[in-house]
Amino acid sequence: MVQIRNVNKSYGSNHVVKNLSLDVYEGEFLTILGSSGCGKTTTLRMVAGFEQPTSGEILVQGENIANKEPYERDVNTVFQSYALFPHMTVFDSVAYGLKMKKVPKKEIHTRVLEMLELVQLGGFEKRMPAQLSGGQKQRVAIARALINHPKVLLLDEPLGALDLKLRKQMQLELKRLQQKLNITFLYVTHDQEEALSMSDRIAVMHDGALEQVGKPKEIYEAPQSKFVATFIGETNLFEGVVRGLRDHLVSIAVESGTILGSGEGFAENEMIAVSVRPERMQYSLTPVEGFTIEGIVKEQVYVGSVLKSIIVLQNGYEVKLERLAGEMLPINGTVYPYWEPKDARLIHPRDQEFFSAVENVKMA
Amino acid sequence: MCRQTKEKCAHNAGAVYCGLIYAFLFLPIVVIVINSFNATNTKPYLTWKGFTLDWYGKLFQNSALLDSFQNTIFIAVTSTLLSTFIGTLAAVGMYKYKFRGKNIIDGLLYIPVVIPEIVLGISLLTLFTNTNIPRGLLSLVLAHTTFCIPFVIFNIRARLDGYDKSIEEAFMDLGANRLTTFLRITLPVLAPGIGGGALLAFTLSIDDVIVSYFTNGLTMTFPLKVMESIKSGVSPDVNALSTLILLATMVIVILTQSNLLKNLRKVLKRQS
Numbered sequence: 001m002v003q004i005r006n007v008n009k010s011y012g013s014n015h016v017v018k019n020l021s022l023d024v025y026e027g028e029f030l031t032i033l034g035s036s037g038c039g040k041t042t043t044l045r046m047v048a049g050f051e052q053p054t055s056g057e058i059l060v061q062g063e064n065i066a067n068k069e070p071y072e073r074d075v076n077t078v079f080q081s082y083a084l085f086p087h088m089t090v091f092d093s094v095a096y097g098l099k100m101k102k103v104p105k106k107e108i109h110t111r112v113l114e115m116l117e118l119v120q121l122g123g124f125e126k127r128m129p130a131q132l133s134g135g136q137k138q139r140v141a142i143a144r145a146l147i148n149h150p151k152v153l154l155l156d157e158p159l160g161a162l163d164l165k166l167r168k169q170m171q172l173e174l175k176r177l178q179q180k181l182n183i184t185f186l187y188v189t190h191d192q193e194e195a196l197s198m199s200d201r202i203a204v205m206h207d208g209a210l211e212q213v214g215k216p217k218e219i220y221e222a223p224q225s226k227f228v229a230t231f232i233g234e235t236n237l238f239e240g241v242v243r244g245l246r247d248h249l250v251s252i253a254v255e256s257g258t259i260l261g262s263g264e265g266f267a268e269n270e271m272i273a274v275s276v277r278p279e280r281m282q283y284s285l286t287p288v289e290g291f292t293i294e295g296i297v298k299e300q301v302y303v304g305s306v307l308k309s310i311i312v313l314q315n316g317y318e319v320k321l322e323r324l325a326g327e328m329l330p331i332n333g334t335v336y337p338y339w340e341p342k343d344a345r346l347i348h349p350r351d352q353e354f355f356s357a358v359e360n361v362k363m364a
Numbered sequence: 365m366c367r368q369t370k371e372k373c374a375h376n377a378g379a380v381y382c383g384l385i386y387a388f389l390f391l392p393i394v395v396i397v398i399n400s401f402n403a404t405n406t407k408p409y410l411t412w413k414g415f416t417l418d419w420y421g422k423l424f425q426n427s428a429l430l431d432s433f434q435n436t437i438f439i440a441v442t443s444t445l446l447s448t449f450i451g452t453l454a455a456v457g458m459y460k461y462k463f464r465g466k467n468i469i470d471g472l473l474y475i476p477v478v479i480p481e482i483v484l485g486i487s488l489l490t491l492f493t494n495t496n497i498p499r500g501l502l503s504l505v506l507a508h509t510t511f512c513i514p515f516v517i518f519n520i521r522a523r524l525d526g527y528d529k530s531i532e533e534a535f536m537d538l539g540a541n542r543l544t545t546f547l548r549i550t551l552p553v554l555a556p557g558i559g560g561g562a563l564l565a566f567t568l569s570i571d572d573v574i575v576s577y578f579t580n581g582l583t584m585t586f587p588l589k590v591m592e593s594i595k596s597g598v599s600p601d602v603n604a605l606s607t608l609i610l611l612a613t614m615v616i617v618i619l620t621q622s623n624l625l626k627n628l629r630k631v632l633k634r635q636s
Contacts, residue, residue: 050533070536083534087552100539141534148538 001026001184002047002152007056009042016042018208020056024152024186029178031187031195034205035231040188043205044154047186048077060151071100076145080157082137084129090116090140091125097148115147118177135166142174146181153178155187159194171198192232196220204228221277226347229275236281236319238274239349242266249290249341256313257292261344273347278322280343283311283329288338295319295337297329311337393610400603409600419600423608426601432589433605435501439585440569443508448562450509451516456550458517459524473514484511485578492579499581507579508569515568516561523557 002024009017017039024030032040045051047058049070057064065073085093091112098108116122119139129137138158145153159167175198178185189195195202196216204211204219206227212219223229230237240254248262252274261274295311302325309329311319319337329335402409403416423429458466476484488507497503531553535545573587580588590602
């Protein structure tokens, strides 16, 4: 549906988007996820036509839209600031897109009322933006964009200004709208939970470059980079050197000892990162074969069904452990953290991350 | 003293103080209004000799005074239109685009506002003489436009401070081109700022003396005419014209302050 190909964007010497390539499929809900300043909004604005790529091309349904003005593109945008027209009623705002397309007046009328009904704003058509609450404003903004049946709807952190409860509610509504109207959504957010719960696929961006694209489950369970592992959810990250390989088992020497992981395509003496989710982490009171790390239980927090613990390793590194509530760990006692080798994610570090790994090893 | 009497005293003192302020502000104006009905015939036209409407009649025979008033209105309207047009484009342009030396240009805007008017008057006179621009209506309009532009820009810029650029993008997103977007979104949203700037420009132009004094040539404006007539005491027909202007101003202020206009607009809308 949308193909972004080798797109770069620089402001002066500031390289904001770096060689980004991304395909958005028809009818899917794709989220670009990243912290603020990672270039995600700029990417969206280039698809909308408010910014021009420095190089590369963007295709919508196979057609290059590089030289098209925003008003010539068959995409619509929902802005974080709502961007409602302060001097136009709800009806006029929502009707404007159709008016520009020269749709007959009668049809505009019925379609606008239908659309307002769909976003649960029936009866609000005579209101001015100043008379609406935040959630209602955002519904108007969504209705205004959706009524044009765009090929792609671009959403730039549309729920960022709403409070938590409203945000949750709007997340469900957006997902419902997307499935009902079967329109391709390209959504931008820094909220990982939002991304995980709404998206068909997530594209994680970091520092202007694409880190990983995949289904929410893949992104969470199989992060391909250190950034993705730490940005999405909580994780325990170790860095070290491959010391031994046996079948799929990989033994890794890290600063505080030896740990196990499983995977293929690794070589001895290679620097790698290991990510273990807190809920996959286990502990034992006696040493476990293959693991030589040990630590002291520092803190335990009981959060209803889950018990969260922090174990401090000998080098000061804090390991987070989460389990369904059960037996408490011995506080200040010595324990041996371990995990099933298949639960550890082995990550090839990129060049820039290489040096910190080397340093860690030297210290050990 | 009990608390209630104390409060009463404070209340009364406040009322007196307030009354004094308003007396201070409005007494001079009242004097002009009263004097315009004064039947005296001898200079300096200050002693009360009974009520008359003669001066209002004489006013309409005093063609020099009426001409000067006409000039003033013409200059004010023209320079308001010009300065509002130029000022609006300048303010919007400087808001939207980044370019080299923008800060310097920004700062330069303050200069016509802060330099003494007399300096501006002299420099404009020199400029007009050197460029052979005939002194008269044309030079007056140019001069007034010059000192009005910064005020218009400041007014619109204040409005632009809270302006969300993305509403323009949203409008284009719906299929409107740049011109339509400017006319349908930018202008209406900025309208209060533009209107305020225009009103300010109009008032500045209509009562300007100093700059006009240097650039008028043989053309008389109403303030200049009043200045001239002062030499022989303010003649009551000037008072009469001032009273009429005052009346017109008050009507405008009342109209804009009250909801009259709003209601009127509603009625018109309903009819259409």
